[in-house]
Amino acid sequence: MYRFVTVTLLALFATSSFAATCEEQAADKKLAGAKTSFLKKCNTDAVSGGCTAQADEKKLAGAARNSFLKKCETDGKAAHAAAGCEVQAAEKKLAGAAKNSFVKKCVTDAGMQ
Known part of the structure; x- marks a missing residue:
């Protein structure tokens, strides 16, 4: 269980660092309309690479x-979505x-x- 939690936390931090890289x-690349699509693919590739290594x-x-x-890719996407939503909530200054x-x-x- 401890190893699973450690791997999950490492994947979450790695995903957030990959998000910054993306x-x-x-x-x-100075992407205009394709930025959202590029970010989605880049983040998916980042999660997938970590799962393959595991x-x-x-x-x-x-x-x-x-x-x-x-399962790993699904969990990674969910963790990434949750992290992004937390950031959006902080930007909107929501609490409770x-x-x-x-x-x-x-x-x-x-x-x-």
């Missing part, structure tokens, strides 16, 4: 590897129940896209 890459570390193969990768409600709705909306 933002920098988008700024360097699967390699665990020496998974076949169906077990595919199942692990699918309003913040919790906003973050919950934001994460739900992000999962449907």
Whole structure:
């Protein structure tokens, strides 16, 4: 359990650092209308790469590897969405129940896209 929590926290921090890197890459490329699409793909690739490394570390193969990768990528996207929603709530200066409600709705909306 401790290892799982550690790996999850590391993935969350790595994802947030990849998000900053993706933002920098988008700024360097001076993307106009394609910025949102680029950021979405960049962040997905960042999560996917971390999951592949974890699967390699665990020496998974076949169906077990595919199942692990699918779950890991889904969890990574959810964590990334939650982090983004927390940032948006902070920008809007929400607190208490309003913040919790906003973050919950934001994460739900992000999962449907």
